[in-house]
Amino acid sequence: MVNKDAMEPFTTAFANAWHLIWTADADLMGVLALSFQVTGLAVLVSCLIGFPLGAILGVGRFAGRSASLVAINALMGLPPVVVGLGLYLLLSRAGPLGVFGLLYTPTAMVIAQTVLVTPIVAALTAQVTEEMHREYRDLFATMGMGQVQQAATLLWDGRFALTTAALAGTGRAFAEVGAVMIVGGNIDHVTRVMTTTIALETSRGELALALGLGLILLVLSLAINAGVMGLRNMGMRLAHG
Amino acid sequence: MADPLPFRPPAAAPVMPDRPAVRIEDLRLTRRWRKVIDGISADLGTPGCTAIMGPNGAGKSLLLRTIAGLEKPQGGTITFAWPPTPEKRRVALVFQRPVLLRRTALANLVHALRQFGVPRAARTDQAMALLERADLAHAAKTPARALSGGEQQRLALVRALGQAPDLLLLDEPSASLDPRATAALERLIRQAIHDGVRVLLITHDRGQARRLANRVVFLHAGRVTEDTPSDRFFDVAQSPQARAYLNGDLLL
Ligand SMILES: Nc1ncnc2c1ncn2[C@@H]1O[C@H](COP(=O)(O)OP(=O)(O)O)[C@@H](O)[C@H]1O
Ligand SMILES: [Mg+2]
Numbered sequence: 303m304v305n306k307d308a309m310e311p312f313t314t315a316f317a318n319a320w321h322l323i324w325t326a327d328a329d330l331m332g333v334l335a336l337s338f339q340v341t342g343l344a345v346l347v348s349c350l351i352g353f354p355l356g357a358i359l360g361v362g363r364f365a366g367r368s369a370s371l372v373a374i375n376a377l378m379g380l381p382p383v384v385v386g387l388g389l390y391l392l393l394s395r396a397g398p399l400g401v402f403g404l405l406y407t408p409t410a411m412v413i414a415q416t417v418l419v420t421p422i423v424a425a426l427t428a429q430v431t432e433e434m435h436r437e438y439r440d441l442f443a444t445m446g447m448g449q450v451q452q453a454a455t456l457l458w459d460g461r462f463a464l465t466t467a468a469l470a471g472t473g474r475a476f477a478e479v480g481a482v483m484i485v486g487g488n489i490d491h492v493t494r495v496m497t498t499t500i501a502l503e504t505s506r507g508e509l510a511l512a513l514g515l516g517l518i519l520l521v522l523s524l525a526i527n528a529g530v531m532g533l534r535n536m537g538m539r540l541a542h543g
Numbered sequence: 544m545a546d547p548l549p550f551r552p553p554a555a556a557p558v559m560p561d562r563p564a565v566r567i568e569d570l571r572l573t574r575r576w577r578k579v580i581d582g583i584s585a586d587l588g589t590p591g592c593t594a595i596m597g598p599n600g601a602g603k604s605l606l607l608r609t610i611a612g613l614e615k616p617q618g619g620t621i622t623f624a625w626p627p628t629p630e631k632r633r634v635a636l637v638f639q640r641p642v643l644l645r646r647t648a649l650a651n652l653v654h655a656l657r658q659f660g661v662p663r664a665a666r667t668d669q670a671m672a673l674l675e676r677a678d679l680a681h682a683a684k685t686p687a688r689a690l691s692g693g694e695q696q697r698l699a700l701v702r703a704l705g706q707a708p709d710l711l712l713l714d715e716p717s718a719s720l721d722p723r724a725t726a727a728l729e730r731l732i733r734q735a736i737h738d739g740v741r742v743l744l745i746t747h748d749r750g751q752a753r754r755l756a757n758r759v760v761f762l763h764a765g766r767v768t769e770d771t772p773s774d775r776f777f778d779v780a781q782s783p784q785a786r787a788y789l790n791g792d793l794l795l
Contacts, residue, residue, distance in 0.1 A: 352625075357732065406606065434645075437642065438642060438644070440608075440613055440636075440642065441638075442614075442643040443612065443613050444611055444613070444632075444634075444635065444636045445632070445655065445658040445659075445706075446632050446658065447658055451658065455644065455654065458646075459644050459645040459646065460645075538643075539689070540645040540646075540686050540688065541645055541688060542688060
């Protein structure tokens with residue numbers, strides 16, 4: 303038997319959450335905007351590093367290549383809180399990068415998410431380009447293409463798969479709590495993103511904002527997954543006609 | 544605007560009068576401890592088209608791949624009729640299964656022309672001219688891998704021609720094509736021959752060899768067993784291996 307009164311806080315919370323979304327509540331919008339800025343920038347930087355890095359690993363034949371691939375795959379599984387802790391030590395006043403005063407700033411959060419997302423993008427890029435390179439290798443050789451040209455060609459031909467990689471990274475960055483909590487500090491109106499706000503508001507018993515953000519996060523992750531599926535289909539069509 | 548004609552007019556061809564494009568001496572290639580090319584010496588790339596025939600596994604593909612620089616031989620020499628450091632790549636290879644990029648037909652050609660050093664401003668026009676040559680202008684915006692087998696092979700062929708090669712290596716280009724697609728491909732090959740490109744054509748299709756080639760080199764177990772003008776080859780093949788091949792007998 304469910305006590306009707308016990309359910310009431312939840313129904314009210316849902317109603318309030320919906321109201322916050324519907325009226326574009328300023329706090330909620332602020333948190334949302336920062337989330338998009340931090341994650342967008344982090345994914346952008348991750349792609350700028352991860353695409354070329356992954357393509358070089360996928361195409362290149364050089365000493366240390368396998369070791370790099372192993373390292374990147376290991377970095378993919380880094381626990382976010384450990385990344386947060388490591389960055390905290392680097393960025394704190396006493397740390398080697400303390401002079402920049404980045405701790406508890408959105409920049410620190412961008413750095414944290416970049417550290418988490420870059421290995422994902424690089425590893426997926428290496429996988430995609432290596433597979434295509436096996437197929438294209440002889441053609442490239444007959445055309446006398448250099449390694450940089452080859453990497454660029456593979457990046458373009460893998461564009462759908464690579465966008466998928468970027469989306470996977472975006473999903474991880476949006477959903478991550480531990481690292482941004484530690485280096486951002488979850489400061490109201492300064493470093494609060496969706497996940498850290500949900501964690502805080504829930505622990506305070508303020509369910510409306512938490513639920514509202516939770517709903518948005520859910521819709522975002524569904525949209526990202528739908529995008530991944532759609533891109534995969536488009537990539538298949540280009541690959542197989 | 545640059546000259547939209549992608550093909551080197553015959554007059555501008557480098558002087559290589561009747562010299563063979565490539566001289567092969569005692570070529571040896573070992574794969575998994577097997578001598579898959581076992582001492583081949585031949586002057587190849589004589590004017591016109593040379594058919595390379597022989598049973599499966601004779602070493603035909605590996606011979607072309609070695610000439611194209613894709614395989615490193617264990618012994619022997621390959622000497623081209625042109626200086627060893629060419630400013631452009633003079634040898635083009637078309638694979639048995641065409642390798643096309645995941646882009647439109649047009650973009651495939653533009654990409655290739657870029658690798659061949661064609662200035663940006665001229666690439667699209669040249670690519671369109673190549674598409675027209677392949678009778679593929681209507682498919683310019685079609686993803687290359689969505690084209691039919693015959694169209695894909697024609698695209699791969701004009702991509703190779705966009706390189707303006709002196710020596711064109713074709714590895715069973717029509718092996719998986721129907722007669723009509725084969726005829727369309729042969730028209731392209733014939734035109735290239737007419738334009739002065741030297742062609743080495745691997746084929747199992749005797750009719751095709753008769754139609755296109757003026758010379759047949761027959762390979763068996765990594766060796767050349769016969770090297771004759773094509774009309775003579777099909778009338779009276781001299782080597783027992785070639786006779787058996789033409790009769791459809793099993794070779795051991
Ligand atoms: N990478 C390889 N490793 C081992 N054997 C190979 C390799 N490539 C080709 N071969 C062998 O070399 C022989 C000649 O191959 P190929 O030139 O492809 O024959 P074909 O005349 O049918 O084109 C075949 O017996 C083939 O099995
Ligand atoms: Mg073969």
